[in-house]
Amino acid sequence: MFKNILVPIDGSDSAWSALRYARVLGEKFNSTITVIHVIPPLYGVQPLNDSALYGTYNIREVEAIGQRLLDTAKDKLNGYPNPIKTILDFGSPSNRILTIAHKDQYDTIVIGSRGLSGVGEFFLGSVSTNIVQHAMIPVVVVK
Ligand SMILES: Nc1ncnc2c1ncn2[C@@H]1O[C@H](COP(=O)(O)OP(=O)(O)O)[C@@H](O)[C@H]1O
Numbered sequence: 001m002f003k004n005i006l007v008p009i010d011g012s013d014s015a016w017s018a019l020r021y022a023r024v025l026g027e028k029f030n031s032t033i034t035v036i037h038v039i040p041p042l043y044g045v046q047p048l049n050d051s052a053l054y055g056t057y058n059i060r061e062v063e064a065i066g067q068r069l070l071d072t073a074k075d076k077l078n079g080y081p082n083p084i085k086t087i088l089d090f091g092s093p094s095n096r097i098l099t100i101a102h103k104d105q106y107d108t109i110v111i112g113s114r115g116l117s118g119v120g121e122f123f124l125g126s127v128s129t130n131i132v133q134h135a136m137i138p139v140v141v142v143k
């Protein structure tokens with residue numbers, strides 16, 4: 001039922017809540033937890049070192065930030081008794097998360113309700129809305 005849990009994170013409080021929730025579930029059900037972060041294409045197309053035009057970050061820095069985020073997630077799962085995996089991917093976050101969730105046969109996705117964009121008006125963010133709408137497996141949305 002919860003053998004393989006996929007937890008998408010973006011560094012937001014809501015995503016860390018989702019990770020905590022996944023940990024509790026996973027300890028009960030002996031689950032493997034896979035934490036995924038997807039770097040959106042906005043960053044992926046930026047040429048190296050063209051900061052005058054594209055801002056401070058180049059693709060290697062963005063990748064390193066993504067990797068650090070996943071390392072932080074692993075730290076937060078310190079002592080977790082079952083296997084932990086991490087995935088750093090590039091593309092549309094909701095498309096990549098859904099594709100991987102279906103292809104690799106995850107049992108459930110545990111996701112934050114809100115993310116970093118901080119548009120307070122809606123109950124769900126754009127990524128979580130897409131996941132809830134299009135996932136063919138159960139989704140746990142954590143506030
Ligand atoms: N780039 C991403 N990679 C992985 N997970 C993400 C990403 N962006 C958002 N998420 C997940 O989706 C949840 C909701 O975020 P999102 O829908 O982007 O809300 P908002 O529109 O407020 O930014 C986050 O808590 C996180 O679990």
Ligand SMILES: [Mg+2]
Pocket residue numbers: 010115116117125126127
């Ligand atoms: Mg967002």
